[in-house]
Amino acid sequence: MEGVRTVALIDIASGMVVRSAGDQDPGFPALAASVADEARAAREALGPRQPAGELDEIAAATTSRLHLSKILRDRPGEGFLLFVDMDRARANIALASRQVGQLASAVLA
Amino acid sequence: MSAAGFTGALTVIGAPGGTIHLADGAVTAIDTPWSPSAEVVLLHSGRVPEADWEAAFTAAAVARDQLRAELLRRGLLGEGELEALLRTALADGMFAFAAGFVDSCRTEESPPGHPLPLEPAADASWLVTEALRRLDVLAAFPGPPLRPRDRVLSVPGAVRPGAFLGGGRDEILAAADGRRTSRDLAFALGRGLYVTMLQLARMRADGLIASVAPGLSPASDGEDQAEAASGGATVSGLPRRQKDRPAPPARAEDLPSRAARSVPRMLRPRSEGPSRPRDTR
Numbered sequence: 001m002e003g004v005r006t007v008a009l010i011d012i013a014s015g016m017v018v019r020s021a022g023d024q025d026p027g028f029p030a031l032a033a034s035v036a037d038e039a040r041a042a043r044e045a046l047g048p049r050q051p052a053g054e055l056d057e058i059a060a061a062t063t064s065r066l067h068l069s070k071i072l073r074d075r076p077g078e079g080f081l082l083f084v085d086m087d088r089a090r091a092n093i094a095l096a097s098r099q100v101g102q103l104a105s106a107v108l109a
Numbered sequence: 110m111s112a113a114g115f116t117g118a119l120t121v122i123g124a125p126g127g128t129i130h131l132a133d134g135a136v137t138a139i140d141t142p143w144s145p146s147a148e149v150v151l152l153h154s155g156r157v158p159e160a161d162w163e164a165a166f167t168a169a170a171v172a173r174d175q176l177r178a179e180l181l182r183r184g185l186l187g188e189g190e191l192e193a194l195l196r197t198a199l200a201d202g203m204f205a206f207a208a209g210f211v212d213s214c215r216t217e218e219s220p221p222g223h224p225l226p227l228e229p230a231a232d233a234s235w236l237v238t239e240a241l242r243r244l245d246v247l248a249a250f251p252g253p254p255l256r257p258r259d260r261v262l263s264v265p266g267a268v269r270p271g272a273f274l275g276g277g278r279d280e281i282l283a284a285a286d287g288r289r290t291s292r293d294l295a296f297a298l299g300r301g302l303y304v305t306m307l308q309l310a311r312m313r314a315d316g317l318i319a320s321v322a323p324g325l326s327p328a329s330d331g332e333d334q335a336e337a338a339s340g341g342a343t344v345s346g347l348p349r350r351q352k353d354r355p356a357p358p359a360r361a362e363d364l365p366s367r368a369a370r371s372v373p374r375m376l377r378p379r380s381e382g383p384s385r386p387r388d389t390r
């Protein structure tokens with residue numbers, strides 16, 4: 001995947017980085033916990049019975065980065081997130097979303 | 110101990126007691142009565158049916174094979190999922206030590222023998238850092254810090270009948286009967302100790318549950334419940350004075366500080382090599 005800086009598996013319930021690869025800023029554990037909070041908040045926003053369906057992916061863009069968080073479902077508790085941090089200038093968010101979606105099922109296999 | 114490449118068991122005496130299993134200085138498993146093991150999480154959450162687990166356990170014992178290999182061979186779990194769950198359970202075990210207190214430790218060299226070790230093993234300093242992060246998160250909630258042995262009680266009338274909250278909160282409300290502790294709820298629901306305490310802290314902040322300190326009876330009358338729900342504070346915001354009880358810590362983060370300091374200390378590299386057994390008090 002073009003422009004990837006960091007890939008991490010994050011436990012949504014605790015905000016803990018389970019495993020990671022690539023460059024890591026010193027504040028990455030705090031970022032991971034915030035991403036997990038974001039996923040929980042998004043689930044809350046969907047309502048308790050989630051009439052629009054389950055949360056599947058969160059995309060966030062800053063001026064220099066793209067963050068993609070893919071929910072890995074069917075796991076005990078609140079599940080895990082596959083988080084990908086990319087350089088915005090080098091990554092295509094639509095393509096990245098498609099590729100992360102294809103790779104996600106292999107992460108916990 | 111990590112730097113010395115120790116292989117064996119570190120027995121922790123304290124509350125909770127427990128055992129940290131190490132291989133070549135890295136942590137492969139943690140057993141403590143305050144944090145559910147990966148087995149408890151998998152079975153109580155329904156992720157793996159108990160009959161399938163028992164069959165895999167028996168087959169592994171008969172073949173003198175690793176349980177891990179048997180679980181993977183039977184397709185009960187994926188390799189990545191098993192590693193993630195074991196790593197999460199390991200972090201929860203270290204958090205349990207950090208949330209309690211350590212009286213002393215004893216090392217015993219032995220070949221790796223835990224039935225379900227984490228592979229690759231976890232770096233001890235990473236586990237300690239994660240445990241301290243978790244303590245900081247819990248200490249940031251208003252009121253006295255929630256402790257693993259605090260009993261929790263659903264606040265009557267806080268949720269209208271039939272309402273569905275989601276996020277695992279309904280199960281907690283149903284199980285928080287004033288007798289179960291945070292630790293009991295974690296085991297009953299098949300969730301980690303930290304995750305359970307974090308959710309309880311959020312729910313206490315939302316007025317959904319109240320905590321009862323160890324040694325007190327469950328809040329049963331209106332005054333007790335109001336006090337518990339307010340975190341034991343008076344209307345002026347000051348801690349309520351209670352007869353025959355020590356004064357609460359001045360700041361929330363003061364309470365687990367002894368444990369927080371002791372966890373890194375017990376895994377600190379030592380100048381001399383480990384012997385068998387040794388009291389590291």
